[in-house]
Amino acid sequence: MSAPSAEASSSSRNEHVEERDSVIVRFAGDSGDGMQLVGGQFTNTSAMFGNDVSTFPDFPAEIRAPAGTPAGVSGFQIHFSNHDIKTPGDDLDALVAMNPAALRQNLRSLRKGGILIVNSDSFGKNDLRKANYESSPLDDDSLQQYKLVKIPMTSMTRDAVAEAGLGTRAADRCRNFFALGVLYWLYDRAPDATIDWINEKFAKVADVADANRRALKAGMFYGETAELLQGRYRIRPATDIQPGTYRQIMGNQALAYGLITAARLAGKDLFYASYPITPASDILHELAKLKNFGVRTFQAEDEIAAVGSAIGASFGGAFAATGTSGPGVALKSEAIGLAVMTELPLVIINVQRGGPSTGLPTKTEQADLLQVMFGRNGESPVPVVAAAYPSDCFTMIQEAFRIAVEYMTPVFFLSDAYIANGAEPWKVPSFENLSKIEVKHPTARVDDGTSGDGFLPYTRNEKNARPWAIPGTAGFEHRIGGLEKENNTGNVSYDPANHERMVRLRQAKVDGIADSIPLQTVDGPASGDLLMVSWGGTYGAVSTAAAEARREGLSVAHAHLRYLNPFPKNLEAILKSYKKVLVCELNLGQLWLLLRGKYLVPAEKYNKVQGQPFLVTELTEEIHRILGS
Amino acid sequence: MVTNGPLPVLTAKDFENDLDVRWCPGCGDYSILAQMKKVLPEVGIPKEKIVFVSGIGCSSRFPYYLSTFGFHTIHGRAPTVASGLKLANPDLSVWVITGDGDGLSIGGNHLMHAIRRNINLNIILFNNRIYGLTKGQYSPTSPVGHKTKSTPFGSLDRPITALTLAIAAEATFVARTADRNPAHLQYVLKRAAQHQGVSFVEVYQDCVVFNKGAFDYSIEKGVKDETTINIEHGKPLIFGAKKDKGIRLNGHTPEVVSLADVSPDELLIHDERAPDSVLAHILSQMAQPYLPEPMGVFRAIEEPCYEQEVLQQVADTTKKFGPGDLNKLYRSADTWTVK
Secondary structure, three states: OOOOOOOOOOOOOOOEEEEOOEEEEEEEEEHHHOHHHHHHHHHHHHHHHOOEEEEEEEOOOOOOOOOOOHHHEEEEEEEEEOOOOOOOOOOEEEEEEOOHHHHHHHHHHEEEEEEEEEEHHHOOHHHHHHOOOOOOOOOOOOOOOOEEEEEOHHHHHHHHHHHHOOOHHHHHOOHHHHHHHHHHHHOOOOOHHHHHHHHHHOOOOHHHHHHHHHHHHHHHHHHHHHOOOOEEEEOOOOOOOOOEEEEEEEHHHHHHHHHHHHHHHOOOOEEEEEOOOOOOHHHHHHHHOOHHHOOEEEEOOOHHHHHHHHHHHHHOOOEEEEEEOHHHHHHHHHHHHHHHHHOOOEEEEEEEOEOOOOOEOOOOOOOOHHHHHHOOOOOOOOOEEEOOOOOHHHHHHHHHHHHHHHHOOEEEEEEEHHHHHOEEEEEOOOHHHOOOOOOOOOOOOOOOOOOOOOOOOEOOOOOOOOOOOOOOOOOOOOEEEOOOEOOEOOOEOOOHHHHHHHHHHHHHHHHHHHHHOOOOOOEOOOOEEEEEEEEHHHHHHHHHHHHHHHHOOOOEEEEEEOEEEOOOOOHHHHHOOEEEEEEEEOOOOHHHHHHHHHHOOOOEEEEOOOOOOOOHHHHHHHHHHHHOO | OOOOOOOOOOOHHHHOOOOOOOOOOOOOHHHHHHHHHHHHHHOOOOHHHEEEEEOOOOHHHHHHHOOOEEEEOOOOOHHHHHHHHHHHOOOOEEEEEEEHHHHHHHOHHHHHHHHHHOOOEEEEEEEOOOEOOOOOEOOOOOOOOOOEOOEOOOOOOOOOOHHHHHHHOOOOEEEEEEOOOHHHHHHHHHHHHHOOOOEEEEEEOOOOOOOOOOOHHHHOOOOHHHHEEEEOOOOEOEEOOOOOEEEEEEOOEEEEEEOOOOOHHHOOEOOOOOOOOHHHHHHHOOOOOOOOEEEEEEEEOOOOOHHHHHHHHHHHHHHHHOOOOHHHHHOOOOEEEEO
């Protein structure tokens, strides 16, 4: 398929087309309205057109909350631009609300003067009651500060698809494509990619394909014919993007690709064990499809069995990972301690969500940092890395595996719901250009007679890593377990001095990983008034806010941490190069606590725990507050 | 069974290592270890391909006292680690050593799922009807009324029958034996090793410190012939010192009959290969003081092994879609080029 040209959908009329640098739109409707689907289509079309894009799907935990209620509203936000962007954006330029509940839940995000497109057919008495409106907001002046566009989408879609021969219910399910068509018209997008998608997706149900095509086109034609607005908008392809071939990718998908890639880079097969949990399940779904890559997926009976089987697979020489979210990490904790004690390579993925307990299963949060750092009995150090944006999952999961096998240790990989479900353009790598991951299994040994079998499983190399000798290798029979062991022999030992030595050795091994990770980088001045510090999925918002502050002439730098345990070696010096340090996190100050504890820096913190990402404007206000500007 | 070309001749001694065995003097575990060492050289698997995985408890120290690969894991989780190991490397002979607390209490869920998947593991559950390592609390197999440190006025818990649980989870091999019956123990361990699919073996095992004599009723000379019954495939259920009693089914209920009164062809004939688990279930429910407790192989049926099916699925999808090409995977969506 060829990329549609910028002029592909321009109409012949002499209409007004306004240039914009970037636009933020959101589709909002009932969970069953297909908002995620059309959001994804709009994103793909925009990305292929050459815009930079960043998305934020926001959906309820319930599969189908009662239809038409605020609890069941599902939204998909897309930020697309003619330049490099890092967040899905703050205030909306346009909102599509498919019913009153969607309007109620999303209106506060729409900027004053923004475009509000509603399905006016869905504002009946019942619809209004379910959304707790006493009277229709379409009929009073409550929406007068927006450009309100009322479209009877249900009836227009029914008319448009009538010839496809679907029943009313099936016809109504095409409404989302009508809405998509309206936005394609409004933002001068070509429908080609979506039509191709419909043809492929519904290849076996010709009438559904036909109906969806008709609905999409009807939306576009309606926009054009009805002259809904004074004009429409054009966002040219981005010009500050690195040359190369791109595709769109979501965080969990990038993570799945990265897992297989890491195993391949080591010449290994991947073993992935998981118990279904939001928002990590999609990693399992993706990998389960890719068995022809030698992937063995195992849906275990519970979280403990998932990590247990991964540990067993690792003992057997596989590249083993287990994926979950915070509640699952809680259940896996004891077994992770076993991996620490037995010094086996293992990657534990935590796609964080709102907590504590079941919390906010589909919403984002960063409140598991201290859990993965310290949530085990005993002195139990585990390295921690965190992805910064969706495609970064691909890179950082390879790093997690490299550290795991190079240092013979379990490693935590942190993602979050925002990264997992967010989509962005990804410059497609070439496998041949990626760094190999070196793995050595001992296969021949000199029998020095120091132990019954000769092989000493707890000897260490210069990195304090022990040998990864795997069952099936003659001459390397050995026993490991959760009891404290003697260094070198690995024999069970209750000797007090040995215990302290082993505790310190395990800690020194993890601390030593700092020798193998990149130094921390800083965007902005190397010293100055304010250093903003962040980690995980807040990268986009914090870096954007810091960059905007610098454009205003403020002395604001930004350090985004991908390595959280151990920290990069130069981090202390960086923290002490600024008058003020502000740690921005979607928790109550977990990295802040670690940095203050470790480096005795008087860092300040800025926190949000609403299950939602930072807005750039919130961070900008905080920068101004802290600098007194 | 795993084979690997011509095998060196091994003896029990080859499976010893130099660690001191630290079970209490007189513990039934010593016998199980001794019989295991005798059986391992006979199952035809190279030593380096044998792995013992255990949980927590007295029984779970077992891997430390063998010279094979071993993994002493955490409480109740041995079946999970063993499952992952077998899936990663189906070529290995993987044994799970567990106890009544480890396997039936804290790890009950994992035991059930390892069994129903039919992963080719040999699960040996040492049942001493007590928590030994934590110094004497009642276990899921302790009888009602059992007085222990945590039940000074008698246990209120209704006990579970290990084999009934395994059979309910559709185990393809189920057997019972006893620490103090070495020849039978060796026979059962060997059968378990040879079985393709999950093997579940309950071993009646004496804890001489905290539950001494718990199995005397089933093992002491003079009583064992009346309280237990050896079951053998294709043979009628006959027991008693004088082989003068048998088991007959009355509806679904087994009953003791005298061979003086009843013709042998009315007796229940054991069929370990019965495709359904009804007979095995009935046998597993036979218990003292009403009925003799069956010893031997309750069930041994052939079903596909999970780990082989996992491999097969990988092979099938590879055949269907071709070997995975990462560069193609990276480009498996709409792409565009920025110049």
